[in-house]
Amino acid sequence: MLMKSVSLSLLNLFLLVSPLLAEENSKSSPSAPTMTQPQISLSDEEWKKRLTEEQYRVTRTAGTERPYGKIYEEFEKQGEGTYYCLCCGVELFTSKEKFHSGCGWPSFYDASTAKNVLERADHSHGMVRIETLCKRCGAHLGHVFDGESVSANTPTKRRFCINGVALHYVPKGGEAPKLLELGSSAVEKKKEAVAKEAGVSVSKP
Numbered sequence: 050m051l052m053k054s055v056s057l058s059l060l061n062l063f064l065l066v067s068p069l070l071a072e073e074n075s076k077s078s079p080s081a082p083t084m085t086q087p088q089i090s091l092s093d094e095e096w097k098k099r100l101t102e103e104q105y106r107v108t109r110t111a112g113t114e115r116p117y118g119k120i121y122e123e124f125e126k127q128g129e130g131t132y133y134c135l136c137c138g139v140e141l142f143t144s145k146e147k148f149h150s151g152c153g154w155p156s157f158y159d160a161s162t163a164k165n166v167l168e169r170a171d172h173s174h175g176m177v178r179i180e181t182l183c184k185r186c187g188a189h190l191g192h193v194f195d196g197e198s199v200s201a202n203t204p205t206k207r208r209f210c211i212n213g214v215a216l217h218y219v220p221k222g223g224e225a226p227k228l229l230e231l232g233s234s235a236v237e238k239k240k241e242a243v244a245k246e247a248g249v250s251v252s253k254p
């Protein structure tokens with residue numbers, strides 16, 4: 050009887066603690082960024098200031114650019130080079146992984162070796178798809194599709210269907226874009242605004 054009550058109270062304790070543990074696990078640590086907490090996080094207002102309307106719509110609100118647009122035409126003509134995140138400047142793809150799928154959007158069979166492309170399940174629009182995002186800033190890039198006929202001849206048999214507007218192309222030998230840093234003026238201003246709201250004075254240098 051005693052054993053039973055002990056095990057029951059242990060069970061109760063576990064049930065009490067497990068939701069707390071689950072909550073703790075869902076919080077991301079700096080070494081393993083998830084999309085709920087990207088390394089670079091700006092307010093919508095800050096992104097709007099930095100991006101054009103179309104860039105903002107696609108990258109920050111999971112929009113989709115029109116297929117076979119001007120950006121796609123340019124993409125098809127581009128030679129060797131690297132594709133960086135338009136929002137934060139991190140490397141995402143290179144021309145090595147690029148292939149012609151004919152779908153009307155820039156296509157790659159894999160992310161670059163820099164491994165800055167995250168994948169997560171997307172159940173929007175009544176479909177089950179895999180969304181691709183920038184690991185560093187959470188920018189929506191597009192989706193990735195497996196086992197289609199158009200990617201059958203690629204090494205991975207995958208098609209990263211990417212919005213060209215989310216990419217910043219630099220030809221081989223060109224200078225990589227500057228990474229958007231946490232200490233950028235935009236972030237500092239945001240901190241200042243938050244501190245102001247909280248009634249804390251921020252001394253200016």
Ligand SMILES: [Zn+2]
Nearest residue numbers: 134137183186
């Ligand atoms: Zn990014």
